[in-house]
Amino acid sequence: MSNLRKRPLTAGLILALLAAPVSVSPVSAHDHDHDHERHDHDEARLAVQRGEIRPLAELLSMVRNKLPGEITGVEIERHHGQWLYEFIVVDKAGRMYEVHVDPQSGEIRKTREK
Structure with missing residues (x-):
């Protein structure tokens, strides 16, 4: 199985990456997709807090142009x-x-037309 994990960012995760920590509301135990999504949100938010990745707003200002x-x-x-x-x-x-884009340096690693 590949180590590649790819998920679209939802509004909650984008907010978490844009700024300071965001509170996460509890998720129903019956909704496994939301549990997994919440885990991904938490993992990305913690990566920002640990300095592993830059907040999205900061990275956008580096690469937008x-x-x-x-x-x-x-x-x-x-x-x-x-x-x-x-x-x-x-x-x-x-x-x-x-x-x-590299989440630390803002370096564009690869561009490809879809």
Whole structure:
């Protein structure tokens, strides 16, 4: 099984990455998808607190002018234990790109058209 974990960021996780810690409301024990999503949110929030990844707002200010268009989505993934932000970007011609960004340095690692 691959170590690659990729999930779209939800509004709650984006807020957690943008700023200080965010309170998380309890989740029903019957809803396993929400339990897993909550774990992912907590894991990413803790990674920001530990300094493993920069808050999303800080990273966006570092890379926004380097991206080939408008950001339409953000995902965060772990590959072999390393965090990586993936920005979904649409240029003026309507082409969609995946832009992989190092969550510490803001360095663009890879850009590919979808």
